[in-house]
Amino acid sequence: MPELPEVEILVRYLGPLLINKVVRGVQVHRKKSIRPTSLRQMRDQLVGAKFISIKRRAKYLLFEMQPSGRKPVFTLLGHLGMTGRMCLQPKRVDLPKHAALVLELGRHNFVFEDTRYFGRMTLDTGSLDALGTEPMSPGFSGEMLREVLGRSRQAIKVKLLDQSVVAGIGNIYASETLFRAGISPRKAARRLTRRECAGLVVAIQETLAKAIECGSTVPLDFNGEGGRNGLFYFGQTDEGAGYYDEELLVYDREYESCARCNNPIRRIIQAARSTYYCPGCQRA
DNA sequence: CACCATGTTCCTTG
DNA sequence: CCAAGGAACATGGT
Numbered sequence: 001m002p003e004l005p006e007v008e009i010l011v012r013y014l015g016p017l018l019i020n021k022v023v024r025g026v027q028v029h030r031k032k033s034i035r036p037t038s039l040r041q042m043r044d045q046l047v048g049a050k051f052i053s054i055k056r057r058a059k060y061l062l063f064e065m066q067p068s069g070r071k072p073v074f075t076l077l078g079h080l081g082m083t084g085r086m087c088l089q090p091k092r093v094d095l096p097k098h099a100a101l102v103l104e105l106g107r108h109n110f111v112f113e114d115t116r117y118f119g120r121m122t123l124d125t126g127s128l129d130a131l132g133t134e135p136m137s138p139g140f141s142g143e144m145l146r147e148v149l150g151r152s153r154q155a156i157k158v159k160l161l162d163q164s165v166v167a168g169i170g171n172i173y174a175s176e177t178l179f180r181a182g183i184s185p186r187k188a189a190r191r192l193t194r195r196e197c198a199g200l201v202v203a204i205q206e207t208l209a210k211a212i213e214c215g216s217t218v219p220l221d222f223n224g225e226g227g228r229n230g231l232f233y234f235g236q237t238d239e240g241a242g243y244y245d246e247e248l249l250v251y252d253r254e255y256e257s258c259a260r261c262n263n264p265i266r267r268i269i270q271a272a273r274s275t276y277y278c279p280g281c282q283r284a
Numbered sequence: 285c286a287c288c289a290t291g292t293t294c295c296t297t298g
Numbered sequence: 299c300c301a302a303g304g305a306a307c308a309t310g311g312t
Contacts, residue, residue: 002290032307059291082291083309098309116308118291127292154302163292170290272304274288 002080002119004059004135004168005211010086011056017088018051018063018110025104030117033100037123045074045123046103058131058167061086077125081118087111131167135204140166142198149189149197156192156200157185158271169204172251173211175276177204179250184282185268185275214247250276 002010023046028039048068055062061078078086088108089095095102096113101121103110112121132148133140148165149156159165160174169177178185181203183196192200249259253276254267263280 006290079291082289115310116289116291118307120292152301158302161291172290271302273291 002059002082002084003170003173004056005173005208005215007056007059007061007080007168008212009215010080011054011061014061014086014088015054018054018105020050021105021108021110022050023047023065023103023105027102027104028100029095029102030100030114032117033112033114033120034122035120035124041123046076049074057128058134058163059170060128062125074123075125076121076123077127078112078121079119079127081114081116081120083115084119085113087113130164132162132164133166135166135168135201136208140201140205142194142201145201146192146194146197149192152189154189155185155270156183156187156189157275159189161271161273166204168208171273172248173204173207175251176248177207179277179282180207182281184284185270185277186284210247250278252276 026039026043026046028034028042031039034042045067046065049065050068052064052066052073055064059079061080063076063078064073065076066073078084080086084100088105088110091104091107091109093109095109095111098113098115098117099111100114100117100119101112112119133144145166149159152159157174157178160169160177161171175185177200181196181200183192183200250265253265256265257263258265258278258280261278261280263278265276266279268275268277
């Protein structure tokens with residue numbers, strides 16, 4: 001489930017496993033997944049390069065690579081799209097059906113798998129340029145949010161999905177943070193008061209922090225031994241799904257009672273995507 | 285068959 | 299030029 005918290009958890013997980021490992025081989029199973037980089041560029045750059053550090057920016061994973069010799073450090077950029085996953089598997093284990101890119105590292109394979117192929121692993125870092133504020137950074141404030149919302153007449157829910165405004169919030173956490181802040185998802189961005197902006201910033205930071213904390217405590221069920229079980233993916237394992245779903249207060253809970261006021265949760269469509277909210281707690 | 289799905293990007297419309 | 303809306307991408311689950 002890749003929004004900011006899931007990517008953060010994945011980055012923390014992969015870091016210790018990948019640091020100082022050297023790429024020995026590159027298998028590209030889907031050209032689309034590395035676009036616009038070519039297979040040849042991928043091999044030329046990555047073979048012989050060592051993982052120096054792994055960072056996150058919004059929903060992107062940044063793998064800092066040190067090539068052999070005196071060549072400059074470069075970045076391998078990853079994005080999970082809707083269904084991407086990454087994991088390490090012993091080489092003898094069969095690759096998942098939708099493996100898109102495999103980096104061979106000694107006795108393990110670093111596998112990027114992506115059922116719908118919306119994600120990417122590329123040497124082109126251009127996508128990072130258009131990203132807005134990092135919501136968990138200290139600089140993210142109510143005043144700053146108010147500034148970037150500007151005069152927009154778009155609904156606040158839709159605006160929260162705009163990565164050039166706040167970077168890293170996706171469809172699940174957009175609904176969750178607005179519920180926590182008590183703001184209607186339909187409210188025009190420009191109509192949010194200073195108080196609401198300040199409250200929304202706090203709600204965003206608390207919601208994301210809690211999701212990271214929660215996900216970090218969920219058993220990852222990573223054993224690398226077989227097919228799907230070896231893949232990082234919480235929300236799917238029995239243990240993980242339980243912990244995780246309980247923390248979502250409105251998302252995917254249409255018709256259920258609001259935990260705070262007991263009104264039934266509603267689902268509406270905004271920008272062609274589902275929005276969940278409580279009509280009692282989030283008045284227009 | 286119908287509809288739904290954690291995301292981004294491109295094209296069109298106003 | 300810009301903001302906003304909608305389709306496309308691709309596969310699978312219910």
